[in-house]
Amino acid sequence: MRKIIASLFISLDGVVEDPAAWHLPYFSDEMGAAVMDALATADTVLLGRETYDSFAGAWPERETAGGEDAGMAKALGDARKIVVSRQPLEFTWRNSELLRGDLVEAVTALKNEPGDTHIAMSGSISVVQQLLDAGLLDELRLLVHPVAVRRGRRLFEDGENPVPLTLVSAETFRTGVQHLVYQVA
Known part of the structure; x- marks a missing residue:
């Protein structure tokens, strides 16, 4: 069974919404490498629609421009991108498709598909929350x-059941950002 690894920017008080409004002063090469590690090594990326729209609006152009992050942009373009959305979508970024059916059933089937690597997630708050609740998320990488x-x-908003986590690694960047990797117990 394939693992699902989710990476999120999070504030000290647990906020994950709209990180562009508060995380940029703390961004560093260390953080960029940590975020891209899970994405660049995955052959499948699972994204919510808003995160997909953000990625599709930036990464294809970066690949075409051929700058320093063109390799990462190519890796993301080459990966299978599965988008969770309640509405039909038209995709312009290659290797993109809509997740069909019930989220839990479809992601369970996705985890059981053959693949060379893990399934990566970035952002996509509601999808991460639903997968945590369903016990389908394997690793949580918090910045x-x-x-x-x-x-x-x-x-972690109000809910019925606790989410037990096991700390796998912790690293503090020069900016004070902590990179915490948890396995979902």
């Missing part, structure tokens, strides 16, 4: 920023 945003959607 904890030293800022209390104080408003916005949190990763």
Whole structure:
């Protein structure tokens, strides 16, 4: 069975919504490498529609431009991209498709498909939350920023069941951001 690894920017007070509004002062090459590690090594990327729209609006152009991140852009373009959306979509980025059917059933089937690597996720808050609740997420990579945003959607909102996690690794970047890797127990 393939693993699903989700990476998220998160504030000290647990906010994951709209990181572009608060995370940029803490961005560094260390953080970029940590975020891209899971994405660049995956042959399949699972994304919510908003995250997909953001990625599709940036990465194809970066690949074409041939700059320093063109290799990463090519890896993302070559990966199978599965988008979770309740509405039909037309895709312009190669290797993109809509997840069909019930999320839990479809992702369970996806995990059982053959593949050379893990399935990566970036952002896509509601999808991550649903997969955590369903016990389908295997690893959570959090980039904890030293800022209390104080408003916005949190990763762990009110729910019925605890989510037990096991810390696998922790690293503190020069900017004060902590890269915490948890396995879902």
